[in-house]
Amino acid sequence: MIIPLIIDKNGLEIEELFRVSWDEAGGLQKLLTGPPMTSIRDDHNRDMEPVTAPYRFRVSEQGNKIAILCNDPIFVPGKFGNLEFLLYDTQNKRISKTAVPLNDSRFEKLEIIDFLIDENSMLYLLSRFYTKEKTITNRLQLVTPGGTPAWEIEWDTGAGITVRNDSLSGKCTAIIKATENHLLIQSEEAGKTAIFKINIKTGNAERWGSIDNTDLKIFADDKLSMRYISFIKGANNRAYIEYNPEKDKKLIQYAGPEIYAALAFPVAIDIHNNIYCVEGFSLSCIGSALHLKWVLPVNNIIPGSGYLLASLYNENAKDLIIYKWGANGTLAETTHVNLNMPGIRLGRLLGLTNADDFVIETYRENNKQVLLYNRATEKLEELSAKTLTKKFRLQAAATWQVDKMGNIYLPVAGDEALHIIKIAEPL
Incomplete structure (x- = not known):
């Protein structure tokens, strides 16, 4: 080829x-x-x-805003007071910074799972905290451009036990998409991937969909259909799957030999539903x-x-x-x-x-x-x-x-x- x-x-x-x-x-x-x-x-x-x-950095859907994580805890060991993001406005060519306070005596270690920036410079921050007692707390925050959390949700996982907060549960793995009214995130629990829909104004969450395997990178189009790559054991092949959570329906396309390897690491989709993969x-x-x-x-x-x-x-x-x-x-x-x-x-x-x-x-x-x-x-x-x-x-x-x-x-x-x-x- x-x-x-x-x-x-x-x-x-x-x-x-x-x-x-x-x-x-x-x-x-x-x-x-x-x-x-x-x-x-x-x-x-x-x-x-x-x-x-x-x-690590993120670009808003329209490409107007860029957020760079300045002090990733992976490379800055120990506790620190603020998580810093550098924000760039591509239209006005202006650089600014946002500091998110992290002072919390409950936690020993912090991991930033994912973050997203929208066209209004609002940050969505998904993090995971570890304690001396080996418990794990997931935290989802909506952060204003000034660094103040508009709301935050926490739920605990650890030792095989999940403590639910509203309808959120499991081990948080990624932010999927932000719309004008909702934020979609994914979480893993009991060998499945759960999709949650969060009201951006209130922070109220609801379980919206479920997929029967894990280790997925899920994307959402403008109609909020989920799209992802998964290995189907029965077919011994990778597939590009479109999943409608509201109708609980799936459209499955299997990979041909010429693109099988390329589909291993998907990272994005665009407005045309092209899928981008890296190696x-x-x-x-x-x-x-x-x-x-x-x-x-x-x-x-x-x-x-x-x-x-x-x-x-x-x-x-x-x-x-x-x-x-x-x-x-x-x-x-x-x-x-x-x-x-x-x-x-x-x-x-x-x-x-x-x-x-x-x-x-x-x-x-x-x-x-x-x-x-x-x-x-x-x-x-x-x-x-x-x-x-x-x-x-x-x-x-x-x-x-x-x-x-x-x-x-x-x-x-x-x-x-x-x-x-x-x-x-x-x-």
């Missing part, structure tokens, strides 16, 4: 939407985590240099009739001065392809860097020198090697330790976001800032 790549498609528009500087007033604290992982297992000589932690640094768009529309494979993005670079490694040809988009967001040029050398198994554009030459990261057998590609001579050279470089790292595709119209948002961590890159709806 010929895979339709869109990275070099004519008319594809890509731009840096905004950037947030590290550790400046109104910016982001730079959080670090362990060494980076590659798609190739390397136990013998792993890069031990800490890298920037992945930042590593690749995003696939699959039509509602279960045909592969396109694949976006990119292993790094470099925001330059008035332009953007993206790299893609062709393993079969040992060819690193570097694409350049101009200030108008359209593809300006393509560079091929021959990496056909003994032992090379992976390559990507890592950054730029002050002279705008390419810094290329390669993996040769069990060793990482960083090379310089001189754009004037079109030759690979050793990178001198004295050469000043600007490095960037694209977060894995599992953190990318897709809005209702099919626009794609990618986070890139640089030495000086976090960059949010937008790829205009490519259909």
Whole structure:
């Protein structure tokens, strides 16, 4: 099967939407985590240099608002007073911050399960707290732009016992969708996935639907039909399922062999009911009739001065392809860097020198090697330790976001800032 790549498609528009500087007033604290992982297992000589932690962010359905979780408890151990979000208004190009108070002596550990931002900058926050007594409390909050919870609901799980609050129960797993009047969330209990509908104005909840398995990523269209991917044991196949909770009816479409693997990790649907799935640094768009529309494979993005670079490694040809988009967001040029050398198994554009030459990261057998590609001579050279470089790292595709119209948002961590890159709806 010929895979339709869109990275070099004519008319594809890509731009840096905004950037947030590290550790400046109104910016982001730079959080670090362990060494980076590659798609190739390397136990013998792993890069031990800490890298920037992945930042979780959400985009509103219309793409007008973006919320970035600043101090994810995964990377900020211990207790802290506020959970901070950086908010960006794409229309007014304005950055602000919201702090959600977390002072609560009952809890020992906090986990942010999911969050969502709507077009009015209202945050929906789903979290889980752990106590010394090994009990688990789920909390759902509606938070105003000023950080004040308009309402919150709690329900406890633990030791196989569920304490209900109104009709909410089970282990909370995700926020599905917010409408003008309702919020939909999902929860797991006794081997099933429950769907709850919450009145946004009052916080009152009702059980709205149930699915007979777990570990699902559920989406909802504008008519509030649920859509999800599930493995059907009886058919030994993955299926794209449309579920109407009010009528308790399901429409099941089974995957063909050409898209079976691509359906493993769904992350979003759009207004056309296309489903978006990820793997590593690749995003696939699959039509509602279960045909592969396109694949976006990119292993790094470099925001330059008035332009953007993206790299893609062709393993079969040992060819690193570097694409350049101009200030108008359209593809300006393509560079091929021959990496056909003994032992090379992976390559990507890592950054730029002050002279705008390419810094290329390669993996040769069990060793990482960083090379310089001189754009004037079109030759690979050793990178001198004295050469000043600007490095960037694209977060894995599992953190990318897709809005209702099919626009794609990618986070890139640089030495000086976090960059949010937008790829205009490519259909």
